[in-house]
Amino acid sequence: MFKFLACYTVATDSKVSIERVPMRVRCLGCGEIFQIDPHDQKTWACPRYDAFQNYRLFSNNEFRIDSIEVKHRVAKAKELVCTT
Numbered sequence: 320m321f322k323f324l325a326c327y328t329v330a331t332d333s334k335v336s337i338e339r340v341p342m343r344v345r346c347l348g349c350g351e352i353f354q355i356d357p358h359d360q361k362t363w364a365c366p367r368y369d370a371f372q373n374y375r376l377f378s379n380n381e382f383r384i385d386s387i388e389v390k391h392r393v394a395k396a397k398e399l400v401c402t403t
């Protein structure tokens with residue numbers, strides 16, 4: 320999808336690397352922070368307080384850019400070739 324969107328833009332030759340992080344929540348009963356799997360109900364209970372689905376999202380909203388590499392040469396529009 321990214322390659323399609325980047326086609327014929329300055330991002331034509333760019334690459335995207337995505338690292339998924341586990342979803343962590345904070346128990347509203349005891350404050351315990353634990354990891355859940357949204358597709359597995361067995362993980363939705365606090366391991367310490369045993370409250371089911373009594374939590375708020377603690378992480379999984381992260382968006383971090385580790386690095387950006389910029390090429391110095393600016394390609395002319397007719398030089399851009401997309402391989403999508």
Ligand SMILES: [Zn+2]
Pocket residue numbers: 346347348349350351365366367368369370
């Ligand atoms: Zn708890």
